[in-house]
Amino acid sequence: MSAATESVKPTESVKPTEPAKSAERGRSDRARGGVRTASRTKRSPLASIAIHATLIAASFIAVFPIAWVALTSLKTGNGQWAHPGDFSHLNFGNYTQVLENTDFLTWFRNSLIISLGTMVLGVFIAATCGYAVSRMRFPGFRATMWLLLVVQMFPVAVLIVPLYNIMSKLHLVNSFAGLILVYCTTAVPYCAWMLKGYFDTIPIDIDEAGKVDGLSPFGTFWRLVLPLARPGLAVVAFYSFLTAWAEVAFANTFMQSTDKYTLAVGLRTFVSQYTDQWGLMTAASVLIAIPAGVMFLLVQRNLVAGLTSGSAKG
Amino acid sequence: MRPLKSLGRSFDKYWYGWAMAAPVVIVMLVLVGYPFVWGLYLSTTNADESNIGHDIGVNHIPPSYKSVGLHNYWDILSGNDGHFYSTLTWTLIWTFVNVFFHITIGLGLAVLLNRKIRFRGGYRLMLILPWAVPGFVAAFAWRLLYNDNGVFNSVLKYFGMHGVQWLAQPTSAKIAVIAVNVWLGVPFMMVSFLGGLQTIPKELYEAAEMDGASAWQRFRMVTLPGLRPVMMTVTLLGVIWTFNKFDVIFLLTGGGPAGSTDILVTHAYQIAFANIRQYAEAASYGVVILSMLLVFATVYRRSQAKLEVQA
Numbered sequence: 001m002s003a004a005t006e007s008v009k010p011t012e013s014v015k016p017t018e019p020a021k022s023a024e025r026g027r028s029d030r031a032r033g034g035v036r037t038a039s040r041t042k043r044s045p046l047a048s049i050a051i052h053a054t055l056i057a058a059s060f061i062a063v064f065p066i067a068w069v070a071l072t073s074l075k076t077g078n079g080q081w082a083h084p085g086d087f088s089h090l091n092f093g094n095y096t097q098v099l100e101n102t103d104f105l106t107w108f109r110n111s112l113i114i115s116l117g118t119m120v121l122g123v124f125i126a127a128t129c130g131y132a133v134s135r136m137r138f139p140g141f142r143a144t145m146w147l148l149l150v151v152q153m154f155p156v157a158v159l160i161v162p163l164y165n166i167m168s169k170l171h172l173v174n175s176f177a178g179l180i181l182v183y184c185t186t187a188v189p190y191c192a193w194m195l196k197g198y199f200d201t202i203p204i205d206i207d208e209a210g211k212v213d214g215l216s217p218f219g220t221f222w223r224l225v226l227p228l229a230r231p232g233l234a235v236v237a238f239y240s241f242l243t244a245w246a247e248v249a250f251a252n253t254f255m256q257s258t259d260k261y262t263l264a265v266g267l268r269t270f271v272s273q274y275t276d277q278w279g280l281m282t283a284a285s286v287l288i289a290i291p292a293g294v295m296f297l298l299v300q301r302n303l304v305a306g307l308t309s310g311s312a313k314g
Numbered sequence: 315m316r317p318l319k320s321l322g323r324s325f326d327k328y329w330y331g332w333a334m335a336a337p338v339v340i341v342m343l344v345l346v347g348y349p350f351v352w353g354l355y356l357s358t359t360n361a362d363e364s365n366i367g368h369d370i371g372v373n374h375i376p377p378s379y380k381s382v383g384l385h386n387y388w389d390i391l392s393g394n395d396g397h398f399y400s401t402l403t404w405t406l407i408w409t410f411v412n413v414f415f416h417i418t419i420g421l422g423l424a425v426l427l428n429r430k431i432r433f434r435g436g437y438r439l440m441l442i443l444p445w446a447v448p449g450f451v452a453a454f455a456w457r458l459l460y461n462d463n464g465v466f467n468s469v470l471k472y473f474g475m476h477g478v479q480w481l482a483q484p485t486s487a488k489i490a491v492i493a494v495n496v497w498l499g500v501p502f503m504m505v506s507f508l509g510g511l512q513t514i515p516k517e518l519y520e521a522a523e524m525d526g527a528s529a530w531q532r533f534r535m536v537t538l539p540g541l542r543p544v545m546m547t548v549t550l551l552g553v554i555w556t557f558n559k560f561d562v563i564f565l566l567t568g569g570g571p572a573g574s575t576d577i578l579v580t581h582a583y584q585i586a587f588a589n590i591r592q593y594a595e596a597a598s599y600g601v602v603i604l605s606m607l608l609v610f611a612t613v614y615r616r617s618q619a620k621l622e623v624q625a
Binding site: 068069126129133136137138140149150152161162188218278288304 | 330334423426437451505558564578583603608611
């Protein structure tokens with residue numbers, strides 16, 4: 001990386017033939033959203049090659065395990081996965097078997113309900129809390145900020161036993177509502193923390209205008225600030241959805257009947273049930289990764305903007 | 315962090331602040347605070363599966379555990395339980411190595427992606443992809459790769475080398491779990507840094523260039539200081555999250571072989587849920603873990619605040 005950075009040449013070395021080309025590049029950059037870029041200097045071809053080579057290598061590492069699972073999922077037949085180089089029999093046999101002969105669809109539906117529930121409830125209470133600590137200097141505001149940080153330090157695995165007791169007293173064991181509540185405790189602190197940072201970047205004039213127009217603080221928040229905070233909300237939604245979608249330990253302990261299992265739990269029964277049946281496992285994995293991928297595609301344009309302020313001002 | 319003076323002054327406005335923060339605070343206190351207090355109490359007892367009290371059918375068996383004072387803590391901290399210090403050492407290595415690679419690789423890729431470059435959108439999309447993969451799916455995917463008959467070994471064998479039993483030997487298993495967690499964690503860091511880079515005013519780079527600063531000097535004098543707030547947050551969160559990272563180790567190796575990849579959290583979970591369930595000891599481990607993170611967070615924030623004042 002540093003080699004590539006060092007070989008950047010200053011602007012003076014641009015050749016006479018360059019202006020047209022660089023103007024064109026400028027245009028295409030604007031078309032892509034005109035992201036601000038640090039350097040306006042012209043790179044040597046060698047540097048370009050180095051940068052592209054690094055990025056291609058990194059992209060390969062990022063994508064390979066996912067692509068490999070997707071590829072393996074298309075191989076049917078016992079032990080076919082153990083021949084990594086053999087791609088002769090590719091079909092969707094594993095998928096039909098997962099969908100027709102297992103409880104996969106039930107688990108999938110359960111996971112979807114729980115994740116969407118966590119997302120909606122989590123984003124709503126994280127947003128109100130984030131707004132409160134961003135705009136209102138109420139007594140106890142510092143304690144709230146500190147609480148948001150400290151809660152993230154609690155080792156999840158150790159809270160399970162006492163939480164299980166509380167949940168069973170509230171009759172929330174083996175229920176969607178219980179798991180949604182528990183997931184909110186993991187997702188909300190970070191979301192609130194991040195949204196606080198995002199709200200900080202929204203000009204205070206907006207709130208004042210709302211106040212002048214006779215809106216209540218909640219009305220200001222709901223009608224004026226939230227719509228402006230969409231990128232931040234998108235990231236937070238993505239984060240809380242994924243937290244619930246991917247959680248293992250709580251789901252394992254709290255969901256006790258097969259019809260309430262989430263994917264993370266269901267997949268584990270799968271492993272013992274079909275030892276070494278990697279075909280089914282991989283097919284299920286691909287199906288599980290799809291909703292997360294869709295969520296991700298929906299928000300990925302907002303990720304940078306949404307996370308920025310959160311971490312920059314946190 | 316601009317205080318809204320006109321809003322913050324009067325008391326009836328506080329009411330709104332409290333009301334809006336209340337749902338989170340209440341949920342946290344009930345679902346995290348109360349279990350914590352209960353865990354704190356449990357950690358001073360000898361509670362385990364046999365004496366915790368439970369229901370068999372309609373009969374309620376009352377709990378029969380009793381207080382043992384600080385015995386559990388003494389057991390852990392004196393090294394009597396035989397696991398604490400070895401697990402702690404590995405937990406610290408695990409955390410440091412992971413956070414180090416997350417930050418350096420994430421920052422490196424963010425700097426490259428922040429340049430004007432062809433296919434930037436495509437690269438970014440591919441590089442963020444691991445973030446969208448649920449941890450347990452990633453664990454299965456990597457187990458497939460690490461398998462004795464998996465891709466890695468096939469490649470090794472193709473080049474005439476012996477295959478490695480990746481997850482069956484302590485050293486290779488440690489490398490394996492770190493590789494997976496680095497793979498999972500880099501995208502978050504990269505996106506955070508990308509965001510941070512875009513908040514650095516372009517004029518600073520132009521000024522630095524005017525003064526004849528080399529690319530490396532610009533990186534050190536403009537980019538790094540500009541990223542300090544982001545760096546501080548992601549380092550703190552990264553350490554906390556990695557220290558408590560449960561699913562990767564639990565699903566990839568289950569802490570094995572022979573506990574060599576167990577970090578404190580997975581070890582505590584094993585104590586609480588494997589064989590005879592030692593709730594009290596697990597709770598003590600939880601308190602010890604939490605105390606260490608609290609001390610770290612406090613010291614870290616103090617030192618950063620000092621730096622802030624000096625700068």
